[in-house]
Amino acid sequence: AQSVTQLGSHVSVSEGALVLLRCNYSSSVPPYLFWYVQYPNQGLQLLLKYTSAATLVKGINGFEAEFKKSETSFHLTKPSAHMSDAAEYFCAVGAYTGRRALTFGSGTRLQVQP
Amino acid sequence: GAGVSQSPSNKVTEKGKDVELRCDPISGHTALYWYRQSLGQGLEFLIYFQGNSAPDKSGLPSDRFSAERTGGSVSTLTIQRTQQEDSAVYLCASSLGPPGSTDTQYFGPGTRLTVL
Numbered sequence: 001a002q003s004v005t006q007l008g009s010h011v012s013v014s015e016g017a018l019v020l021l022r023c024n025y026s027s028s029v030p031p032y033l034f035w036y037v038q039y040p041n042q043g044l045q046l047l048l049k050y051t052s053a054a055t056l057v058k059g060i061n062g063f064e065a066e067f068k069k070s071e072t073s074f075h076l077t078k079p080s081a082h083m084s085d086a087a088e089y090f091c092a093v094g095a096y097t098g099r100r101a102l103t104f105g106s107g108t109r110l111q112v113q114p
Numbered sequence: 115g116a117g118v119s120q121s122p123s124n125k126v127t128e129k130g131k132d133v134e135l136r137c138d139p140i141s142g143h144t145a146l147y148w149y150r151q152s153l154g155q156g157l158e159f160l161i162y163f164q165g166n167s168a169p170d171k172s173g174l175p176s177d178r179f180s181a182e183r184t185g186g187s188v189s190t191l192t193i194q195r196t197q198q199e200d201s202a203v204y205l206c207a208s209s210l211g212p213p214g215s216t217d218t219q220y221f222g223p224g225t226r227l228t229v230l
Contacts (some may be wrong), residue, residue, distance in 0.1 A: 004156075006156075009154075026115060032216040034218070036221075040174070041223075042223055043118070043221035043222050043223045043224055044157075044205070044207075044221040044223075046218055046220070049216070049218060052217040059228070073120075085131065090156060090157065091155075096216065100145065100147075100162050100164065100170065101147055101149075101159035101160070101173065102147075102157075102219060103163050104156040104157040104158075105156050106154075106155055106156040107155075107156050
């Protein structure tokens, strides 16, 4: 069984500030992990993906995430927030075996203040 | 070429009516997924198709929900006798497949279903 917990349903940062969105997962088998972003009235767009290669994964738009097995975490960061980063962010976990569908967290809405 | 497409983009229906939602996956993708996104919640898995294998229906919430995939391409999600709690955004995703891989799922824009 797998599960994902995203701490903080809403996060607000100032433009230029560090963005940190938290994700903790639970998985009985080696996981692979995703971060997706959803802009209003749009589908989900892939930000980045971890598949057991490098633990620090770089994605689009300056985002990156670090897989920490000991902490079962996959937090998303960006050094400097832009207004265009305002969106909802979803962390998801998948498994190499068993059910193919991803298990998603409940999402974190990021607000960027000018 | 194009990404995953879904139709209609919005659907308003009356309680008790049947609805059909359509998904066109990316050409060449053998895996297709349906998810449901209710207000303020994450995505809930509904059903998964992989090639010609029997679909994984383990996420369907009731027998009012069914889906088919014709010719390994287009998929239709049918909800019979809709209820107000069925109101949600229904998202379709596709991926290259094959089982055991970590292939990325690409999502369509969704169909927003409102049951009055």
